[in-house]
Amino acid sequence: MTNEAAKxxxxxxxxxxxxxxRARASTDLxxxxxxxxxxxxxxxxxxxxxxxxxxxxxxxxxxxxxxRLDDIAKRAGVAKGTIYLHFKDKESMFEELIRTAIVPLVIxxxxxxxAPGASVRDMVEAFARTFIAEVASTRxxxxxxxxxxxxxxxxxxxxxxxxxxxxxGLAGMRAMIELGIARGEIKQKKLAQFPQILVAPALIxxxxxxxxxxxxxLDAIAMFxxxxxxxxxxxxxx
Amino acid sequence: MTNEAAKxxxxxxxxxxxxxxRARASTDLxxxxxxxxxxxxxxxxxxxxxxxxxxxxxxxxxxxxxxRLDDIAKRAGVAKGTIYLHFKDKESMFEELIRTAIVPLVIxxxxxxxAPGASVRDMVEAFARTFIAEVASTRxxxxxxxxxxxxxxxxxxxxxxxxxxxxxGLAGMRAMIELGIARGEIKQKKLAQFPQILVAPALIxxxxxxxxxxxxxLDAIAMFxxxxxxxxxxxxxx
Amino acid sequence: MTNEAAKxxxxxxxxxxxxxxRARASTDLxxxxxxxxxxxxxxxxxxxxxxxxxxxxxxxxxxxxxxRLDDIAKRAGVAKGTIYLHFKDKESMFEELIRTAIVPLVIxxxxxxxAPGASVRDMVEAFARTFIAEVASTRxxxxxxxxxxxxxxxxxxxxxxxxxxxxxGLAGMRAMIELGIARGEIKQKKLAQFPQILVAPALIxxxxxxxxxxxxxLDAIAMFxxxxxxxxxxxxxx
Amino acid sequence: MTNEAAKxxxxxxxxxxxxxxRARASTDLxxxxxxxxxxxxxxxxxxxxxxxxxxxxxxxxxxxxxxRLDDIAKRAGVAKGTIYLHFKDKESMFEELIRTAIVPLVIxxxxxxxAPGASVRDMVEAFARTFIAEVASTRxxxxxxxxxxxxxxxxxxxxxxxxxxxxxGLAGMRAMIELGIARGEIKQKKLAQFPQILVAPALIxxxxxxxxxxxxxLDAIAMFxxxxxxxxxxxxxx
DNA sequence: CATGAATGAGGTTTCATTCAT
DNA sequence: CATGAATGAAACCTCATTCAT
Numbered sequence: 006m007t008n009e010a011a012k013x014x015x016x017x018x019x020x021x022x023x024x025x026x027r028a029r030a031s032t033d034l035x036x037x038x039x040x041x042x043x044x045x046x047x048x049x050x051x052x053x054x055x056x057x058x059x060x061x062x063x064x065x066x067x068x069x070x071x072x073r074l075d076d077i078a079k080r081a082g083v084a085k086g087t088i089y090l091h092f093k094d095k096e097s098m099f100e101e102l103i104r105t106a107i108v109p110l111v112i113x114x115x116x117x118x119x120a121p122g123a124s125v126r127d128m129v130e131a132f133a134r135t136f137i138a139e140v141a142s143t144r145x146x147x148x149x150x151x152x153x154x155x156x157x158x159x160x161x162x163x164x165x166x167x168x169x170x171x172x173x174g175l176a177g178m179r180a181m182i183e184l185g186i187a188r189g190e191i192k193q194k195k196l197a198q199f200p201q202i203l204v205a206p207a208l209i210x211x212x213x214x215x216x217x218x219x220x221x222x223l224d225a226i227a228m229f230x231x232x233x234x235x236x237x238x239x240x241x242x243x
Numbered sequence: 244m245t246n247e248a249a250k251x252x253x254x255x256x257x258x259x260x261x262x263x264x265r266a267r268a269s270t271d272l273x274x275x276x277x278x279x280x281x282x283x284x285x286x287x288x289x290x291x292x293x294x295x296x297x298x299x300x301x302x303x304x305x306x307x308x309x310x311r312l313d314d315i316a317k318r319a320g321v322a323k324g325t326i327y328l329h330f331k332d333k334e335s336m337f338e339e340l341i342r343t344a345i346v347p348l349v350i351x352x353x354x355x356x357x358a359p360g361a362s363v364r365d366m367v368e369a370f371a372r373t374f375i376a377e378v379a380s381t382r383x384x385x386x387x388x389x390x391x392x393x394x395x396x397x398x399x400x401x402x403x404x405x406x407x408x409x410x411x412g413l414a415g416m417r418a419m420i421e422l423g424i425a426r427g428e429i430k431q432k433k434l435a436q437f438p439q440i441l442v443a444p445a446l447i448x449x450x451x452x453x454x455x456x457x458x459x460x461l462d463a464i465a466m467f468x469x470x471x472x473x474x475x476x477x478x479x480x481x
Numbered sequence: 482m483t484n485e486a487a488k489x490x491x492x493x494x495x496x497x498x499x500x501x502x503r504a505r506a507s508t509d510l511x512x513x514x515x516x517x518x519x520x521x522x523x524x525x526x527x528x529x530x531x532x533x534x535x536x537x538x539x540x541x542x543x544x545x546x547x548x549r550l551d552d553i554a555k556r557a558g559v560a561k562g563t564i565y566l567h568f569k570d571k572e573s574m575f576e577e578l579i580r581t582a583i584v585p586l587v588i589x590x591x592x593x594x595x596a597p598g599a600s601v602r603d604m605v606e607a608f609a610r611t612f613i614a615e616v617a618s619t620r621x622x623x624x625x626x627x628x629x630x631x632x633x634x635x636x637x638x639x640x641x642x643x644x645x646x647x648x649x650g651l652a653g654m655r656a657m658i659e660l661g662i663a664r665g666e667i668k669q670k671k672l673a674q675f676p677q678i679l680v681a682p683a684l685i686x687x688x689x690x691x692x693x694x695x696x697x698x699l700d701a702i703a704m705f706x707x708x709x710x711x712x713x714x715x716x717x718x719x
Numbered sequence: 720m721t722n723e724a725a726k727x728x729x730x731x732x733x734x735x736x737x738x739x740x741r742a743r744a745s746t747d748l749x750x751x752x753x754x755x756x757x758x759x760x761x762x763x764x765x766x767x768x769x770x771x772x773x774x775x776x777x778x779x780x781x782x783x784x785x786x787r788l789d790d791i792a793k794r795a796g797v798a799k800g801t802i803y804l805h806f807k808d809k810e811s812m813f814e815e816l817i818r819t820a821i822v823p824l825v826i827x828x829x830x831x832x833x834a835p836g837a838s839v840r841d842m843v844e845a846f847a848r849t850f851i852a853e854v855a856s857t858r859x860x861x862x863x864x865x866x867x868x869x870x871x872x873x874x875x876x877x878x879x880x881x882x883x884x885x886x887x888g889l890a891g892m893r894a895m896i897e898l899g900i901a902r903g904e905i906k907q908k909k910l911a912q913f914p915q916i917l918v919a920p921a922l923i924x925x926x927x928x929x930x931x932x933x934x935x936x937l938d939a940i941a942m943f944x945x946x947x948x949x950x951x952x953x954x955x956x957x
Numbered sequence: 958c959a960t961g962a963a964t965g966a967g968g969t970t971t972c973a974t975t976c977a978t
Numbered sequence: 979c980a981t982g983a984a985t986g987a988a989a990c991c992t993c994a995t996t997c998a999t
Contacts, residue, residue, distance in 0.1 A: 544782060544868065544869070546782060546784035547784035623871075629926055629929075629930065630864070630867065630868030631868070634785070640934070643931050647934075668953070669948055669949055669953060671945045671948070672945060675941070681916075681919035682916055684923060685916075688867055688922070691867075692866075693881050693885065696878070696881045703912075707910060707916060711949040715906070715907060
């Protein structure tokens, strides 16, 4: 008997997209003639997007090695050969994919509005809220688990992730911590040496979500607040 | 073209064992007859052990799907068919394997000597030291990453891990925290609701080790101490 | 050591077909577009046919279990994987195959021209002649032996054969016998209860052909005539 | 999906015999010492018998290629290696087996008591009764089907069967027919040229039993009587 | 550009046969 | 003699990749 669960989910997986909504109606004024090439490029980009979307789902669901290009193609609503018009092979598709997906994630997270008169704690908490809402409980969280899972086998992915996410993220956290220390909100000065501690519960939440949410739910935000209490001192009024 | 990295490491992988005989000095007086079954069983157990050992290495290095039974066999120094004398198929080998490996890990960690007159902080720190030394910086850490990676595809594994490690571990942590609160060492009473926070940096260390140790080393113990300072208050004398 | 005989014949087996193209003169006026699907479908049907043909030969020569898909592929002039584009697996290939092959056999036999003023004996004899010429001494006879051989292991095949061949055939024979009785050509009224008796020598001939033709030839038609003499009475003029 | 029926029956197949009843209590007067070697030979013969018995069952149930020595060993209650003490390999086991099983079958059938004042018809009918009772409705019938199935792949088996069964059987039938002709019981003189006709319905019965008994039962004896009526003329009193 | 039929290397699993115990 | 663990050659089947249409 083979993995029943895997088998079961394999069947239910491909939900072909079949050319999703030719979308926004090209508002440019160019004559209809010139629209053709435009449409071409547009369509190509759309297809590429559909492939990436589909591939993400499949890779998250099965991991790199167990994912079949056939399923990606079906789910994306394209032919198998079409994938090779956009990507060199399965491996570089995976790597490009991660890059493509990470960037908006980083943008999304690093663009938390600074909030003028806020305390550092509020800023960190706002950030955590965003992270938990937008990452931990969505497919983006699985993406992080995917990177943890496949990273060692894809140095390029690990490198990229380290460069784009880890260093930036830790730098941002460190800045926050130092600001907190400067403002007197944070007592523990050594925390600046290990900004990882600040985000540790967030990672825990991501992993818990993927693996154990069906065994026991985890209120990630409540957990994070307790964590912040440790760092900033208990809140006077809760 | 397949995974270049995988290909490269694949070659260096199989280090045949061929640790035959061991022929123990058989000084006992038992009749020669009784030696046969003993040796048989012993050899069988040895082989099974070698297979498990080899499989663990391969699965950690490549993940479930990308691991070849051929390589496991080579590394264990047995023929491919021999694997099937000990395990039903690749999948159940993987699951049994995780079980087999988790148990001693749990035992190792849960048997930290209670240390009579120690403070809770000392106890937690001792535990963390053990964990970091025995898990985070060894192959056992990769095992945890493997479970995180494959868990969603192997519900049996996730279930087992949740039951044997997570619930037990969290219960233990919660007990510690409550003791700390009772003794006045820990101020934050809500921490008992989220024992995950206590171990979060340890998990961070495990993952960092697997993915980013070559990008930047992480002094897990120092990090953990800072974390403990947050929980127990900064140490008077460091 | 494996079956020597099988080994010997195994080598001579694969006679690749490579009957590509056929390139039909395409004199039609249809737009070039419509040719594509037509050619595609045609080619696919051709390939499927070649596989079935090859598989039939191999299965007849070695039986189900001992037949290798590799040999079928070689003989059909296709790659191993191509077989799986047409059939789910070896087993369903076998079953489909039997179905595919039985139908024309039934059609061939059931389409014996009624012959207006003929006696029942003449009709039966004509039928027997057809059967012996078109089945007993051709590969179709081996097909029947194959069904006898594998039937118990493939209930679906036995069911199909019973439904499509046995019941129809016996019904036809019974109708003949009853006509013979009505016309006074056949005396033995109980024969209608066992139409099997009518065809028994034909089956004997099929089996003899497969197994003992090299030990001693069997004049199936002469045998059948003697059998008919038993049923209809000896012929006045021979 | 693989052959469900085959899978199902595979599990239920091996019913270990485990040294069936050391049987008859060696009535010889020799001292207990000499019994040992005697027992040895006896035991060896017993084991060989058990293996043959088990092998027959398995080969009949699955055919040569699909039968596993493992199952034969289990069913016979011996170790796999033991089979190789009695037979060179799977193939020669199969051939020896057929020989071993055919001989008693021939003896059983050729030893029908001559019945002093009986008519030829009575003799033939008695023979048919025996055949149908002892062969067609027992495992021996399946043995014949097995020979039909595997014969082309085992020339040695086909040769042996032709020599030991077919020629003898046909010779016997021919003698009967000639006696019937001489006594005026049989009109059709040409029947002596094709004694196969005499036994054809018996073979039909054997095959029907194996393949279609579950679709529709066949009263082999009644059928045979109708067949005899064709040959000897309808019976005056039924 | 897009397709999807075709390929064939490679992976898992089975099983006849051997041989140390 | 008997055992059954071990072997490793095949067998079935999958799936990344190519390429004619």
